[in-house]
Amino acid sequence: MKLDEIQKRLLLEVADLHSVPEGAYNIRSNSEAAGRRSTANIEITSKTDVSGIDVRIKPGTKNESVHIPVVLTQTGLKEVVYNDFYIGEDCDVVIVAGCGIDNCGNQDAEHDGIHRFFVGKNARVKYVEKHYGSGSGTGKRILNPGTEVYQEEGSTVEMEMVQIKGVDDTVRTTMAKLAAGAKLIVRERLMTHGSQRAVSTYAVELDGKDSSADVVSRSVARENSYQKFDAKIIGNAPCHGHTECDSIIMENGRILAVPGLEANDIDATLVHEAAIGKIAGDQIIKLMTLGLTEAEAEEQIINGFLR
């Protein structure tokens, strides 16, 4: 597998990878496969009709991981990739995705990753997705991830989505359908700056008895950036749903939070919380009494908030 220094740096940012990961992996670099490994329980194959891969995880696979990072360093490159994950019953696995774009040119670079997860009965999946952009070119760095999650009875999916730096434009669309007893936990961390724009839309359908979803977004909009968080939970059965949008705005940052709850069953319990505001003045003052400057205090507060 050959990667240059920029590609290695991107891999480190999005997947904490210094070199080839343990377990199964598929590394995609500038639309080409830069490396792949299947294991006894995890099989990765290329799709034949469209660009992308199928990842099949055998039932009962425990404590294994799949890394599927993507790096883009070619200006003007636009790609749409379809990755499907078939996770067998009773699995307990970690999937690490992520995309890093370094755009030094004057044309936009765009990666649209469409991920579908078919999660078998009683399986547990932890999914980590990090997005990162760098490069001094005028071309935009654009990431539009689409995620679909289909959870069978008793399964648990925990998703951690992080986009802290350098992505100019994002439209993130996540939908999930949960069967009885299934549980979805989403933790989103987002920071935008400059004139970036980020839209995150969730539609979670709780179809089965005692299914539950907890979708929490913490975000910071700085400078002239704009964010929209649109989280909808639909309760079609006795279920529990909770969404929370907790945001800090700075300078001219703007945020629109759109609560959406739809209860179609008398025993559906759905809660939405949203709070947007600047950093509380007393938090800054407290840290200043510890000897931090105002700028250092802000940095500490934001780092903690987005942790």
Add this chain to the structure above:
Amino acid sequence: MLEMKNVSFTVSVDGTDKHIIKNVDLTIPDGRLVVITGPNGGGKSTVARLITGIERVTEGRIIYNGADITDMSVSERAKLGIAFAFQQPVRFKGLNVLDLIRLASGRRLNVADSCEYLSAVGLCARDYIDREVNSSLSGGELKRIEIATVLARGAALSIFDEPEAGIDLWSFKNLIDVFERMRRTAADRSIVIISHQERILSIADEIIVLKDGKIERRGSRDEVFPELLRSPDVTQPCVRQ
């Protein structure tokens, strides 16, 4: 040594000036435990906020170890060695107890080191270092963590604004022990406590009584304390100002 020289603090309320502090002169000598007391609304917390720089004086000067700090920011004063425990501790989403103790100490403390400060306020470090300093902590827990951050600073001048308010199951005695230990282990450091509490007044070297924005009385504990015990408007329990 800290000196306030002819300090006044005035705020404008609905277009009319309200004089919160009026021509106050006071000195906090090194190595002394000074308790500022007095009726609610008398200006005690304001004095603390003026010393720390959270509020700025309208008139007068504040001198610390010979340097005029009147125009210095909160962080500059903190760096010179002034620490402050808030009456109402601030909550943070995301920052945990260890973060705060580390920021306070200015060092990358490990768990064992931070234990020293947390156990001094009766908290087990193991149970608390990873806790977020948010509304999941009770008022009493927050208050003790607030005191621990001031201990971790090891400052030359530590100011506590009503440290006893909201201290839940943790007994007063432990709080008194904290101050006495501070005094023993760092004899040249000054401690200022704003309090109504008899037990705290009883360990003071000096007591300052502030009323209507003016110093009504100041002197050694033995001079002032007996008078206060006879004066109900001073030792009554504090209601938030």
